[in-house]
Amino acid sequence: MKGVLLMKRRRDKGxxxxxxxxxxxxxxxxxxxxxxxxxxPIVVMMVFSFNNSRRNVVWRGFTTKYYEQAFNDPALLExxxxxxxxxxxxxxxxxxxxALAALMLWRFRFPGKGAFEGAMALPLVVPDICxxxxxxxxxxxxxxxxxxxxPLSLSNIIAAHVAFSFPFVAVVVRARLAHFNREWExxxxxxxxxxxxxxxxxxxxxxxxxxIAGALLAFTLxxxxxxxxFFTSGPETVTLPVKIxxxxxxxxxxxxxxxxxxxxxxxxxxxxxxxRLQRPEExxxxxxxxxxxxxx
Amino acid sequence: MESWRRHPLVFWAMxxxxxxxxxxxxxxxxxxxxLMSFGEKRGIVDIAITGTLENYLRAFDPVYLGILxxxxxxxxxxxxxxxxxxxxxxxxxxxxxxxxxxxxLLAIMLPFWINMLIRTYALIAVFRTRGYVNFTLEWLYxxxxxxxxxxPFQPLPMLYNEFAVIFGIVYVFLPFAVLPMYAAIERxxxxxxxxxxxxxxxxxxxxxxxTLPLTRSGxxxxxxxxxxxxLGSFLIPELLGGPNAxxxxxxxxxxxxxxxxxxxxxxxxxxxxxxTFAILAVRPLLVRRAAKGEGAR
Numbered sequence: 001m002k003g004v005l006l007m008k009r010r011r012d013k014g015x016x017x018x019x020x021x022x023x024x025x026x027x028x029x030x031x032x033x034x035x036x037x038x039x040x041p042i043v044v045m046m047v048f049s050f051n052n053s054r055r056n057v058v059w060r061g062f063t064t065k066y067y068e069q070a071f072n073d074p075a076l077l078e079x080x081x082x083x084x085x086x087x088x089x090x091x092x093x094x095x096x097x098x099a100l101a102a103l104m105l106w107r108f109r110f111p112g113k114g115a116f117e118g119a120m121a122l123p124l125v126v127p128d129i130c131x132x133x134x135x136x137x138x139x140x141x142x143x144x145x146x147x148x149x150x151p152l153s154l155s156n157i158i159a160a161h162v163a164f165s166f167p168f169v170a171v172v173v174r175a176r177l178a179h180f181n182r183e184w185e186x187x188x189x190x191x192x193x194x195x196x197x198x199x200x201x202x203x204x205x206x207x208x209x210x211x212i213a214g215a216l217l218a219f220t221l222x223x224x225x226x227x228x229x230f231f232t233s234g235p236e237t238v239t240l241p242v243k244i245x246x247x248x249x250x251x252x253x254x255x256x257x258x259x260x261x262x263x264x265x266x267x268x269x270x271x272x273x274x275x276r277l278q279r280p281e282e283x284x285x286x287x288x289x290x291x292x293x294x295x296x
Numbered sequence: 297m298e299s300w301r302r303h304p305l306v307f308w309a310m311x312x313x314x315x316x317x318x319x320x321x322x323x324x325x326x327x328x329x330x331l332m333s334f335g336e337k338r339g340i341v342d343i344a345i346t347g348t349l350e351n352y353l354r355a356f357d358p359v360y361l362g363i364l365x366x367x368x369x370x371x372x373x374x375x376x377x378x379x380x381x382x383x384x385x386x387x388x389x390x391x392x393x394x395x396x397x398x399x400x401l402l403a404i405m406l407p408f409w410i411n412m413l414i415r416t417y418a419l420i421a422v423f424r425t426r427g428y429v430n431f432t433l434e435w436l437y438x439x440x441x442x443x444x445x446x447x448p449f450q451p452l453p454m455l456y457n458e459f460a461v462i463f464g465i466v467y468v469f470l471p472f473a474v475l476p477m478y479a480a481i482e483r484x485x486x487x488x489x490x491x492x493x494x495x496x497x498x499x500x501x502x503x504x505x506x507t508l509p510l511t512r513s514g515x516x517x518x519x520x521x522x523x524x525x526x527l528g529s530f531l532i533p534e535l536l537g538g539p540n541a542x543x544x545x546x547x548x549x550x551x552x553x554x555x556x557x558x559x560x561x562x563x564x565x566x567x568x569x570x571x572t573f574a575i576l577a578v579r580p581l582l583v584r585r586a587a588k589g590e591g592a593r
Contacts, residue, residue, distance in 0.1 A: 034470070038470065041419055041422050057426045100313055101310070125572060133549075133561060134325035166317060223411075226412065227531060244413060252421070260417060268409065
């Protein structure tokens with residue numbers, strides 16, 4: 001109704017030149033500004049990791065000494081190694097558990113399937129902080145040993161990371177399975193292939209892009225996680241984000257910028273490797289965002 | 297799809313790891329917190345599960361009720377800003393030539409790959425008293441010779457308040473809002489827009505009566521993708537807000553890390569989860585209504 005009135009008023013004024021959508025200068029300006037605002041702080045942060053000034057407020061010349069300091073800081077190095085170890089192991093476990101769960105949900109009818117699917121969606125929607133404190137309470141209550149030798153000392157963090165990563169892997173793998181032609185499987189079965197043979201020779205090659213996307217997703221989710229790790233880890237096991245967090249609270253020096261830049265580069269390298277292995281437009285996070293749009 | 301009874305061994309081999317992990321390292325931990333929320337603190341580490349509702353009642357204490365309201369208010373403002381900024385951005389991207397579109401999408405998506413902690417930290421350098429915004433303002437102040445009028449430049453306090461928290465959450469979650477709205481606008485039938493233009497509708501009118509109603513489901517997805525994580529924010533208010541702008545996530549964290557009142561923290565944690573589930577439960581209604589509206593046209 002309101003629209004009709006608006007249209008009438010417009011007509012009375014003789015309408016106006018109708019441009020093709022998306023031509024307006026202010027719209028383009030807004031997009032440019034948004035992209036600038038999204039990227040500028042990060043670019044500046046990275047640039048200032050090379051700043052030759054401890055207070056790091058104004059530019060005082062180029063130096064790489066804060067990277068040297070970062071790499072010679074045993075605590076920071078330990079955090080980096082912990083982060084990578086956790087990310088690699090939890091990616092491996094999430095990939096196997098997530099892909100198998102996706103295959104099961106795709107293939108079988110079973111009682112309680114809806115409940116299981118609902119429960120699998122939970123880690124995708126439960127706030128990080130709730131999951132973090134749940135892990136903290138759980139590991140404290142069951143008395144998970146806290147003084148294990150490395151890398152077993154990382155086991156509680158790995159368990160938590162797998163718990164929030166594998167449902168994402170399952171979502172990505174299931175999305176790909178939806179496009180699988182069941183006739184290939186039937187043909188193989190008719191020709192006498194075993195379950196194992198079908199899995200290895202038909203399903204896995206078909207799923208390869210989804211597995212790479214899922215692995216990348218699990219790896220970056222683990223590497224980036226701060227909140228859950230912060231609550232799960234004891235005082236002795238520190239990951240890079242947790243270490244950076246405590247550095248940020250303590251003092252803001254170019255060393256923090258250097259450590260942050262290293263973490264960004266690690267994610268970038270992982271992404272580049274993964275996109276090399278698959279087609280670039282199928283990046284995992286796009287899939288995640290699409291799924292998130294569908295599910296939560 | 298076949299019944300699990302036909303190949304029970306294959307079924308269990310595929311399903312057991314996931315079922316095990318989900319139960320042991322997710323549902324049981326949540327169950328512990330749920331039980332604890334009905335408990336009482338007895339001494340430093342002793343917690344007795346007595347079935348009390350005290351912890352939930354405490355959440356309605358004016359202090360915490362105020363923080364709950366503030367959390368909802370901040371999340372609503374953030375969601376509104378993300379939609380208002382994100383929609384035009386999504387619109388321009390969807391109507392760009394394919395080559396430009398890929399680059400613009402990449403530019404919006406790139407921050408996804410960067411750790412939230414680092415992105416929040418990067419904002420501190422922008423907003424602090426001796427940060428880039430204040431430097432720019434100081435420079436403009438000197439340029440316009442305002443110091444002769446109003447005295448020396450006073451840096452704006454932009455950190456450790458609600459403004460910083462709202463900016464921070466919008467900054468981190470804007471890409472989440474752009475993507476579903478972009479997908480919805482991209483799916484739009486362009487011939488409808490041409491028809492409207494042929495019939496003499498202005499661009500604004502076309503937008504209001506065609507584009508906007510037909511992309512409602514994208515907006516609904518964007519609202520949920522921003523509002524839910526905003527509600528559970530912990531890191532951003534912790535780093536950018538400080539005690540003045542604490543949200544419910546910070547109060548939960550404080551119960552576990554500082555105040556050492558786990559039962560109360562557990563109750564708050566479950567209230568936050570119930571709120572999240574309630575919003576998710578509304579989602580199908582929201583989207584169905586949007587889809588119905590789209591179908592009717």
